[in-house]
Amino acid sequence: MKNVIVVGSGAGGATVARELAKNRIKVTLLEKGCSTPVDKAHQYYDNLDVGVELLKTTCLGGTTLVTAGNAVRTCQEEFKEMGINLENEFQEVEGELNVGTLPDTHFGEGTLRIMEASSVLGLPMEKMFKSINPHECIPCGMCALGCPRNAKWSSLKYLEEAEKLGVKIIDNSQVTQITTNNGHVTGVCSHDKKYSADLVILCAGAIETPRLLRSAGITAGKKLFVDTFVTVGGVLEDINFYKEVSMNALYKGDGFILAPHYSGLLTSRLEKQGFSESDILGMMVKIKDEGSGCVGEDAVVKNNTSHDAGLLAEGSALAGAILTEAGVDPSTIISTPARGAHPGGTAAIGEVVDRNLETEIRGLYVCDASVFPSAPGAPPVLTILALAKRLGKHISHYTKKHA
Ligand SMILES: Cc1cc2nc3c(=O)[nH]c(=O)nc-3n(C[C@H](O)[C@H](O)[C@H](O)COP(=O)(O)OP(=O)(O)OC[C@H]3O[C@@H](n4cnc5c(N)ncnc54)[C@H](O)[C@@H]3O)c2cc1C
Numbered sequence: 001m002k003n004v005i006v007v008g009s010g011a012g013g014a015t016v017a018r019e020l021a022k023n024r025i026k027v028t029l030l031e032k033g034c035s036t037p038v039d040k041a042h043q044y045y046d047n048l049d050v051g052v053e054l055l056k057t058t059c060l061g062g063t064t065l066v067t068a069g070n071a072v073r074t075c076q077e078e079f080k081e082m083g084i085n086l087e088n089e090f091q092e093v094e095g096e097l098n099v100g101t102l103p104d105t106h107f108g109e110g111t112l113r114i115m116e117a118s119s120v121l122g123l124p125m126e127k128m129f130k131s132i133n134p135h136e137c138i139p140c141g142m143c144a145l146g147c148p149r150n151a152k153w154s155s156l157k158y159l160e161e162a163e164k165l166g167v168k169i170i171d172n173s174q175v176t177q178i179t180t181n182n183g184h185v186t187g188v189c190s191h192d193k194k195y196s197a198d199l200v201i202l203c204a205g206a207i208e209t210p211r212l213l214r215s216a217g218i219t220a221g222k223k224l225f226v227d228t229f230v231t232v233g234g235v236l237e238d239i240n241f242y243k244e245v246s247m248n249a250l251y252k253g254d255g256f257i258l259a260p261h262y263s264g265l266l267t268s269r270l271e272k273q274g275f276s277e278s279d280i281l282g283m284m285v286k287i288k289d290e291g292s293g294c295v296g297e298d299a300v301v302k303n304n305t306s307h308d309a310g311l312l313a314e315g316s317a318l319a320g321a322i323l324t325e326a327g328v329d330p331s332t333i334i335s336t337p338a339r340g341a342h343p344g345g346t347a348a349i350g351e352v353v354d355r356n357l358e359t360e361i362r363g364l365y366v367c368d369a370s371v372f373p374s375a376p377g378a379p380p381v382l383t384i385l386a387l388a389k390r391l392g393k394h395i396s397h398y399t400k401k402h403a
Pocket residue numbers: 007008009010011012013030031032033055056057058059060061062063064066067068069070071072144173174175176203204205206208209341342343367368369370378379380381382384
């Protein structure tokens with residue numbers, strides 16, 4: 001019987017661990033962070049200044065605890081062209097997460113104004129697909145802090161199921177080294193503790209996974225993308241948009257998306273002019289950025305290229321026009337600095353892993369956002385889950401065949 005170690009408990013790790021356990025494979029999952037109630041997840045932001053501010057959380061459940069619950073298919077065609085058909089896995093995941101748009105009761109005035117204004121300008125928005133249970137969700141604008149009602153899917157839900165199926169989950173255990181012998185993986189080290197395994201699946205996210213790969217002698221860490229975003233916003237008095245469901249609608253541009261979005265960074269600048277959070281209406285401009293960054297041993301660098309700057313400018317101009325049409329005072333419109341919340345690309349398929357997500361070291365796999373060949377420019381969780389399910393099935397099939 002194969003003995004598998006999964007490193008990291010976010011989108012990729014929780015899903016692949018659960019999938020393997022469903023097929024009676026022995027799994028131990030090691031997570032660097034600690035276990036936390038969902039509503040305290042904001043205490044575990046572990047952001048990096050890499051040229052843009054890079055947002056991620058280090059805790060059980062990883063960055064899935066602070067998502068906006070957006071659940072859209074990304075890169076499906078791109079993967080298909082590489083011979084990776086995710087259609088069945090997408091369907092399974094969408095069913096398990098009850099993906100759908102929220103009912104009208106969950107659309108606030110600010111979002112509706114933005115949708116109406118976009119339509120007037122010939123830029124029609126669609127409702128965003130979400131993995132949020134509308135019966136549990138009372139719109140409060142706190143998705144990115146950790147849902148106070150646990151109404152949103154996070155990988156904690158898969159981890160609970162995985163544990164019931166026998167997965168041993170060990171938190172507060174940072175994996176520091178991969179061990180190998182003769183081109184085969186043999187296990188991992190967490191500081192001075194050794195764990196042996198037949199297979200190791202790295203799901204530590206696009207910043208930590210390439211560092212672990214390098215500990216096994218594999219070159220990784222180039223071509224980092226982050227889906228750079230800014231939030232553009234201004235004053236529409238008493239709109240109370242900050243309490244609405246974040247990013248509840250979507251406009252797909254060429255290389256960027258626009259979505260209604262509140263950021264406290266806008267308020268901290270506009271309150272100097274006497275306005276408060278209740279007076280701000282905003283939109284996120286998120287781009288499909290170039291993989292121009294790189295993860296080094298001690299530093300991460302991701303500066304935006306001129307191509308990225310062009311997309312940000314184009315999206316911001318449209319966002320400004322929509323907000324003005326929606327009633328925002330144009331003289332108050334400002335933008336946040338550039339940030340990124342979707343790091344990926346640092347162990348890409350075709351470069352660092354093959355189509356089965358295996359590295360050049362037999363039995364060493366990668367299953368997180370690192371394997372994306374290019375930036376999705378849109379929420380990646382659903383796609384990471386689909387890839388992780390596919391890997392779980394692949395390993396289970398292989399294990400049964402060689403049992
Ligand atoms: C504010 C915010 C909102 C977002 N909203 C959305 C959204 O609505 N929809 C969407 O699709 N995406 C969203 N995202 C992006 C999404 O959360 C990430 O793309 C996704 O979680 C990445 O999955 P992953 O498996 O690569 O990494 P993660 O989910 O970050 O998991 C990596 C895990 O590995 C652990 N780890 C790291 N190093 C080690 C180590 N050495 N040993 C052991 N464990 C380790 C970490 O603690 C973490 O638990 C959002 C991100 C942010 C920051």
